[in-house]
Amino acid sequence: MKRESNVMHNTLFRFVKQVASLAQKLTDAALMELSDPAGNGFAGWKHAVLLYLREHMSAEYEEIIDWAEEMERVRAVLNLQRGEFPAPSTLCKAFKRASMTVWRQLLRRSAELLDQNGHAAIDATYFDRQQASSHYLRRIDRSVKTIQTTFLVDTAEGAILDLHCSTKWPDETKIGPKVALRNAGDLRSLAADKGYDDMSFREELRNAGIRPLIKHRVFAPGSYITQRNTLTTKQSRRPCSGAPARFNVRTNP
Template structure:
């Protein structure tokens, strides 16, 4: 998957001078790094001792890239490529036709409070919105932000990007947005978004929701719980754009692990 995606990309993942390793080898090591919950130095040391990894990457024990080289290559991989990996990993899980949308927060930790104040970092959490397939619990799409936009704003971006993958979408009352409902219906997706209670007819709207399909909204929370238990509740990079890439990569690794369990 990494080799095919990197070959089709116009962006050079490896050293731009042409003296580095193939881009798909860098991407494979990044997937392995997240899977093994390792640092850049640890994954280079561990992978160089694994016979199957050396055979897959076609590298000798002493030919692995330096940790700093692997660190810089993570920046060169564009977000579009990581999203491509996320889409392919979700397809491997054979998703169904019903989706659920929800949001959670990840801590921006690893740096001390002293460093955060000295570097003028005032945002300590990232808001992450995901679209989850309720049949396989695979993550179909991820949206990250440091500014905590309202759910109705992020819901439009996430849900409308994947209308070809789902036939119905469940969400809590935070996604109560008539524009989103109309947009989903125009794309052939049945909206199962709970109404906020402002008047008596809002109770009637909620009573008409399909309770079986809407009840599967908890699968999104289950995906959040699985990721935070498996990979931790915090992102480790310090730059925001690296944090966004790390979360998308983590979601792709989570999908692959779910597919292997099946």
């Protein structure tokens, strides 16, 4: 049991070290968003590490602070002593201050640790929002139940390269270019389903040096496939006269 506990602590410590390394590479603007506006000498990257750790362990703010204070190696990475950690409310405020740009930077840097092949796929899914701020709901004058999340995923490692979240469910052909083109320098091809079928999107990808692998939509009833199937059905109902009518075989006397 003790051995299992040590393994768990070692794994978590490696996670903390890696996150600390990534967080210290954030831009100055991102670090300012995370830093305590009142000063108190608590750097923004340290807030980022504790917030990452909270999500990783699915814990409350109080639990993360208590746990981190008791871990000597974690204190060493953060260069903090017992009693120097932020209050849970301070950590919560840091999370609320940070914009999506901050987390997108961290996501991108974490993906760079993996071997990527330049071939990516994009798709959207929907998540139910269990709890939403009542203040936020009043401000936007709507009830937010489901969030549309668009993922850009590397096909080699399955790593999430980028994402876009929206409560307004925008059209995929509008979000696709936005997500893909801000990562154009790292992509060689992009796969997507027919929801992203748009000629202007394809042209934008080609102009950026990215090969579009996007399925085409089939529009009924005037589509080629629909017409072909209808013609085949009609021909199959004709009386057989030596050869199937749909093959249109003619014989010379």
